[in-house]
Amino acid sequence: MARCPPRAARWSATRARSSAPRPANCPAGSKARSLTSPTATRRPTPTINTETHHRYYTVVVTTIPESIGFVPSLGFRGAGSSLAAVGSGLTEMRQLKLDDDQQLKDARAYVYKGTSESWIEQLFSPAFVDWLARSADDFGFELSNGVLCAAYEEYKTTAAELETLCNDAAHVATAIREESLEETATGGAEAEAAKDPNLADPEMEKALVAVPVESPANLAAAAPSFASHLRRSPSTFFWALWKAVLITLVLNIPAAAIPILLIVAGNYAVLAAIEAALILILLFFIYRKRVRVNSAKYANEAFFRAYARDRELTLEEPLHFSATHAEAKLPFKPDRVFTGMLPGGVNGALVLVGDGSKREDRIAVVAGPKGPVAEAGLEAEPQGLTAKDLDTYLNQLAGEVKETPAAPAAPAG
Secondary structure, three states, rough: OOOOOOOOOHHHOOEEEOOOOOOOOOOOOOOOEEEEEEEEEEEOOOOOOOOOEEEEEEEEEEEHHHHHHOOOOEEOOOOOOOOOOOOOOOOEEEEOOOOOOHHHOEEEEEEEEOOHHHHHHHHOOOHHHHHHHHHEEEEEEEEOOOOEEEEEEEEOHHHHOOOOOOHHHHHHHHHHHHHHHHHHHHHHHHHHOOOOOOOOOHHHHHHHHHHOOOOEEOOOOOHHHHHHHHHHHHHHHHHHHHHHHHHHHHHHHHOOOHHHHHOOOOHHHHHHHHHHHHHHHHHHHHHHHHHHHHHHHHHHHHHHHHHHHHOOEEEEOOHHHHHHHHOOOOOOOOOEEEEEOOOOOOOOEEEEEEOOOOOOEEEEEEEEOOEEEEEEEEEOOOOOOOOOHHHHHHHHHHHHHOOOOOOOOOOOO
């Protein structure tokens, strides 16, 4: 199945060409394109040639930054659509029940696991579900971190077809945006904000207590200390051993003939040696990866907590912040949020996504629930992000925000 790009910038992963001019009723700032998406490739063998199958789509992409804090990911595909509709991946999504409407019995809808039940129920109101049921079978949409992708199968080139797709994209975008802004207007944003199901990490909290660090020089400075702690921790070894044994058992299923033959022949010692060797090989690589990945993760957390502590800032839950600041229209889903008094007397928040190692990493200062917002690309030196780097961005962006006039208040009534 094909997937719409989680961010509009990732269109380079597919071959795109312009279709007819964008109809006037397309969502503001949206882009209409026809896409060719490779979905399956048969690898060459001596007797089989390489064969790639393509699916063709006409797509409208627009942004709904107000939605990030309430529903980071959402997807729908009609019975005739091949969109995956799982922007964050299946592990972070759950399927919604649409069986109440017989016209949607073969359709699928998925939502981020941490999304509020009451929020998603209000979005999927009887009116919206009825509208989906009356949509074309090949219609689908995917919302990922504020970027909405609505698509039909095949290339659509007539004005009527493009008009219909733009109308459908606008309808979905309006429903999601209005539901998000309604929560902020009624004061329900805090209660209805999405919750990160992976936010709590008891093992990391134990490691942060066991390995005290002052103020790491950069993002990775404390990694060696945490790596030493993890190597000494029995839980690391036993977790890796359990995974190695589990994988070995799984591998025994397709290769069942070998253990059976050895047992029939009475070669129990050979069988035990083979199984033990496989477990030890797997244990080595799993254990090493576990130490490397978790030491980097814990070092990052220690760095950001020290940065917040040294500057008397408070670390906030990112999705909660995005929901309560929906009207600021922060254009990305943040990984880290620091709130407090910023340089220049700005009472606001420093938010960032990524660590400066990728081109799409961003950093911003948000001055209040409705903004203004100043943002920039986040870049770091090869040794990793440093506190000095963050201070430089913070001073620059806080200065820009201070010079930006606040948005006018909405008229009463």
